[in-house]
Amino acid sequence: MSNNKTYSFEVQCHECALIVKLPDLQENQKAQCPRCGYTLSTIHRNAVERVIAFAITALIFLLASLPFNFLSFSSNGLENHFAVISSFFVLIDNNYHILALIELLTIFAIPSVVLLSVIYLLIPLKKGLYPRHGRKILDIVFKLLPWSMVEIFLIGTLVSLIKIISMADIALGLSFYAFILFTISMTLVVLHIDKRQLYQLLAQVESAHNIEIQQSQHKIARVDPTSQALSVQKTWALLITAIILYIPANAYPIMTTHLLGQDDPSTIIGGVILLWHLGSYPIAIIIFIASVLVPVAKILVLVWLNYSVQKQSDRLSLKRVKWYRMAEFVGRWSMIDVFVVIILASLIQLGPAMSITPGVATLAFSGVVVVTMLAAMSFEPQLIWKNTNDYE
Known part of the structure; x- marks a missing residue:
């Protein structure tokens, strides 16, 4: 500068x-x-106005994606429809409560809370008014953002279509197109949100709040050694849990296809191999990267980072923080395979003729994704830099 x-x-x-x-x-x-x-x-240019506009647009398209059909599936005279709202109840009726909760939170509840909170904060701030509990709500927004997975759900939908398009006729409903526009609008909101700028807006409207922000920043700059040790221990506990969960996630079927009285269980690796043999090379590669390569790589990277911090290593600091940045970003994309199972289990329910049920591996793999995300959040990248005051 x-x-x-x-x-x-x-x-x-x-x-x-x-x-x-x-x-x-x-x-x-x-x-x-x-x-x-x-x-x-x-x-960004006119960032506040754009975030407000994109947030309102996203809410409109989210509501528009709920009442209509999302996908239609027909095979041998049998037909079934998939709507976003009805899929929750299909999963619950078939005792897949955890999967229903995952779908509800990641593609509806959390995005809605984020969008409503952003609108609640920015409209008053734009007028020079201070929104009540503004800082607390803004803190909640940034904590929830990693758990909003609408774009991952959309990719999971496209993968599902590739998997079943050879088995039946597929029709896209109005909700599908509305959800695409919702995903685009939600992504634009996330891209235009700047944490520093929003806190600065709050500080400008309420000068007393500026003192609180500065104090909290300097408290973070002087992390207590005890909290450092707890961070390392917590990260180890989460990583060990993820490794344990990863074993059944790959050993057991992630879903089972019931076709005319015959059961065909499929593991994650088995599904990748089947897609490859069917010639769906791009989809097989996507599933392999998201469901096999990314979880393993993320666990290994976090193990290396946590071990180096525990040993107080001062080598390769810049490279380590870049690896952490990559692990934190890609980890959530492993949810693609979980969303594929959720969509197929909700859509393909044709009684004895054909149905798909989630396997034990679905819950185990969901646990792997969630726990590794929590491990990345619990890890403090600041600990990579031993001497925080030696840089000029």
């Missing part, structure tokens, strides 16, 4: 704990940590 800039405030880098003085950024500018390269802030 050049010396002729005016530095208006300080922020702490989330990944290396460096306190960085930032200038007032202009539109389409972003600030990165000079030590680890983490993006501290990005200013």
Whole structure:
């Protein structure tokens, strides 16, 4: 940064704990940590107005995706329809309560809470008013964002279509197109949200809140050694749990196809091999990467990072934080296979003629994804940098 800039405030880098003085950024500018390269802030043109518009649009398309058919499945004169709302009840009626809860939370409840919260915060702030409990609600928004998985659900839907298009006739309903527009709008909301900018808006409207933000940042900068040890121990516990869950996730069937009285169980690896033999190479590669390669790689990366932090290693700090960044980003995409099972189990219920039921591996694999996400969240990347004050 050049010396002729005016530095208006300080922020702490989330990944290396460096306190960085930032200038007032202009539109389409972003600030990165000079030590680890983490993006501290990005200013989009008319960002607040765009976030409000995209959030309202996303809510409209989400509501539009609920009352109509999402997919229609027909085979040998038998037909079934899949709607987003009815799929919850289909899963519950078949005693797949946990899968119904996963679908409800990740593609409906959490995105709705995020969008409503963003609208609740930004409309008053735009008018110079302070929304009640603004900071608490904003904290909740950023904690919930990783668990909103509408784009992953959409990819899972496309994978499901490839899997069953050879078995039956598939028709796309109005809700499918509305959900695509909802996914696009939701993604635009996430891309335009800037954490630093939103907290700064809150601080501008309520000056007393600015003191609280600065205090909390400096508390984070001086992490207590006891909390460091607890973070390492918690991450180890979650990683061990993920490794244990990964064994049944691959050993048992993830779903079973019932066709004219015959059962055909399929494991994760078995499904990848079957898709490959059927010539669906892109889908087989996607499932292999999302369901096999990513979980294993994420566990190994987090094990390495946690071990290096525990041993207080000061080697390869920049590379380690980049590996952490990648592991944190890709981990949630392993939910693709879980959503594929949820969609197929909700759609293909044709009685004795044909049906699909989730296997034990579905719950185990869901546990692997959730636990590894929690492990990445519990790991403190700031601990990678032993000497947080030695950088100039």
